[in-house]
Amino acid sequence: MKQRLRTELGEDVFQSWFARVEFVATDGLSVELSVPTRFLKSWIVSHYQDKLIALWQTEIASIRRVEIAMRSAVRLRPQAVPAAEERAVEAPAAPRAAAPAVAPAAAAPQPLRPVEAESAHGGSPVDPRFTFETFCEGAANRVAFAAAKAVAETPAGRATPYNPLYIHAGVGRGKTHLLHAVTQAARRIDPARRVVYLTAEHFMVRFVAALKTQSTLAFKEGLRDIDLLLIDDLQFLQGKSVQQEFCHTLNALIDGARQVVVAADRPAAELETLDERVRSRLRGGVAFEIATPDLELRQHIVLGRYEAALRQHPGLDIPPMVLDYVARTVVSNGRDLEGALNRLVAQWQYTDQPVTLASAEISLRDLVGVREAKRVRIEDIQKAVSRHYNVSKADLLSSRRTRTIVRPRQIAMYLSKMLTPRSLPEIGRRFGGRDHTTVLHAVRKVEELMAADATLADEIELIKRLIDE
Ligand SMILES: Nc1ncnc2c1ncn2[C@@H]1O[C@H](COP(=O)(O)OP(=O)(O)OP(=O)(O)O)[C@@H](O)[C@H]1O
Incomplete structure (x- = not known):
């Protein structure tokens, strides 16, 4: 695969971005790769994700996603990645390379940590930067945001009227951000509340591991003994027995007045490979969609990101006109807005040229005006x-x-x-x-x-x- 990338992209690009990428695993649906730094991860995700998927599909046609993990973030690592250390590996000796690379999310003024490794609660990792405070509210997500807050603030042993709360939206519109925010706020408000955040894939991996070690009983009991369960990317929950188990878990929790939150990329009724019993249980709750961001929300997200970047690069200078251009023309979703800003910061950081409207137009060519493709059934x-x-x-x-x-x-x-x-x-x-x-x-x-x-x-x-x- 590396050889093909080298041929496709040329030696320079390959050496800059892919020489240190390592293959971790694949389950036939997704491929996991690892990279040594956060910046490299963010760059590859925003510039080469589609290319990687297409290349992998020529080897394994069923591949739908390529996931990039940070090597050091996979295992427990309690403290910050020293930003300077990242840069030392990253920067191709450039004039502004002394400044830290921009964080991919709207970081609050707190030390940046890599994604929190597997939590003590036995769930999937949550990103400490994905909080309610860094989430921008707007018409597109107002109801989902309010419901998510209500879930976080509900005391242990009780559930909101939205149970299960089902949040759906196309890519990059902030579902994961919102679920991580609920998880972290709920744990902060009541540390005794048993809160578990799991991606559907993680749920499957756990279940299969429990089957192998004949510990399914412990797996089931572990899940039914919690106050708040959040399941992300439900569309990836595959397999009959794992879906049945998920259905039992849903039933046990909801019937016991424990709160469940589920996020997916489409409405439950459209999750065609999902067991009908799970779909019907999900339809029994309340579903909210996060729509594509309007101009006001996009401006809000861009400014939030810019302020976070400024905290990392005090000399950073991207004119308001360019920020406005980003918000007006990158219309697809929060992830693309973040990618656009990351590019401009990298441009400022590595080229020693001022960021102007003209240079932004060139570097954001492929993001400008891209509307999310309509999902066809x-x-x-x-x-x-x-x-x-x-x-x-x-x-x-x-x-x-x-x-x-x-x-x-x-x-x-x-x-x-x-x-x-x-x-x-x-x-x-x-x-x-x-x-x-x-x-x-x-x-x-x-x-x-x-x-x-x-x-x-x-x-x-x-x-x-x-x-x-
Ligand atoms: N309203 C928002 N406020 C702040 N950041 C946002 C918002 N919406 C999206 N983002 C940012 O965009 C990026 C993508 O968001 P996120 O991963 O939550 O999307 P998602 O809906 O889970 O997408 P996917 O289905 O592809 O996983 C994140 O960095 C997130 O912080």
């Missing part, structure tokens, strides 16, 4: 294709082999593979229980036809547009 594709070709959805899913139906069906399968993250077997299931090889054949066939027939290619483009609308 297989049903939307089936609907658009049946409308366009005037065949019924039942025909698309049927085993009829008439040419007028086979072609639209193949096109619908092709679009499902192109526009959704669903796997070939799953698409097959959603098209009347077909085998994954049938879907693969459809994808190849449509690609072949499109290459030979420009009219068909245009037609498919048109259907895509209809789906987007």
Whole structure:
């Protein structure tokens, strides 16, 4: 993989950013890599995440995410990473390199620590910088924010009326930030309250480990004996037995008036691979969406980040006009805003050139105006294709082999593979229980036809547009 990166990116870029990246593990869905410094992590995440995913997918098609951990943050490390030490490894001898690298989150004026390692409560690590104080409130997240605060402030042994509280939003809009904030505030307000924050992946890993060591009873009891359980990235909870166990845990906690908070990237009803019992239990609670940030919230986030960066680099100088430009043009989410600011700080830090509107325009080219892609569902594709070709959805899913139906069906399968993250077997299931090889054949066939027939290619483009609308 390193060799491919080197070829794709060139020796210089590879040496600057990837020479010290190490492979840690993969579970087929995500790949974990590690890097030695926070800055390197933030840089790779904001600049190369998609490229890494695409490269890994050429090796393992099911890969959906690449996660980058800091090597030293994986294990318990009680005190701050000395920023200067980070810089010493990081900085390609540059005029402003004496200043510390910008933190990826809106740091409060406190010593920066790496993500808190596995907590004493046995949960996943939480980032000490993700607090209510560093979370910017706005129209997009006001209700979720208020509900999250109410959860944190509710005394042990009681639950809010939002139980489970289900928070959903597209990438980078602050779900994890909010869950970490609840976790930390709840522990601070009442240290006796048993609070456990777990990513769905961590939940799975624990469960599988408990199965291996035949300690599932201890695992179950451990989870049912807590006051507040927060589960992040629920969309990654895979596997029948693990979902059943999660369902039992949900039932036991909610029925016992213990609070549960769940975050995911889409509404519960759309978590198609999730056990129906879990979905229905989640629907029994209250769901709030965090919407895309409006201009006011984006300005707020940019200023919060800038102030945090200023505390680290007292000489930092990014003109207000440029900050405003970032807030006005990077419209997708908090993560991209953070990435944009990190880039400008790095530009200031390493180039010795003033940050101007013109230079910002160049360095933020790929972030400007990017809107979050609409999540497309297989049903939307089936609907658009049946409308366009005037065949019924039942025909698309049927085993009829008439040419007028086979072609639209193949096109619908092709679009499902192109526009959704669903796997070939799953698409097959959603098209009347077909085998994954049938879907693969459809994808190849449509690609072949499109290459030979420009009219068909245009037609498919048109259907895509209809789906987007
Ligand atoms: N309202 C906000 N105020 C301050 N920071 C924010 C806000 N929204 C997002 N961010 C910042 O953007 C970054 C991404 O947020 P976070 O990781 O919480 O997103 P997420 O919704 O969990 O995304 P994903 O689903 O990709 O994990 C974080 O650094 C977070 O601090």
